[in-house]
Amino acid sequence: MEAIARINNVQIEILEDVIVVRGRKEDVDRVLQIIEQIETQSVQFKPEIEIYFLKHIDSTALSDMILQVYNQAFGRLGRGDGDSAAAGRMRCC
Numbered sequence: 347m348e349a350i351a352r353i354n355n356v357q358i359e360i361l362e363d364v365i366v367v368r369g370r371k372e373d374v375d376r377v378l379q380i381i382e383q384i385e386t387q388s389v390q391f392k393p394e395i396e397i398y399f400l401k402h403i404d405s406t407a408l409s410d411m412i413l414q415v416y417n418q419a420f421g422r423l424g425r426g427d428g429d430s431a432a433a434g435r436m437r438c439c
Contacts, residue, residue, distance in 0.1 A: 356369035
């Protein structure tokens with residue numbers, strides 16, 4: 347995975363297992379401090395994941411329901427466009 351982002355005067359490049367931060371020392375120090383805070387919080391608050399195998403469910407109905415919930419949750423944020431193409435990007439089992 348490779349991604350490049352620019353936040354103000356700081357360039358952040360994400361490679362396989364390395365994050366490269368370029369910019370003025372003060373800006374880079376602030377970004378590194380934020381990254382450290384995120385890493386600390388992610389250790390403290392690991393999400394719990396539970397898997398339930400469903401029986402007696404129509405996959406199309408379930409897909410429609412998941413898409414509806416997704417669009418309600420993320421549509422307001424500019425994610426989820428409400429079309430059925432988004433459902434094709436969601437994958438199950």
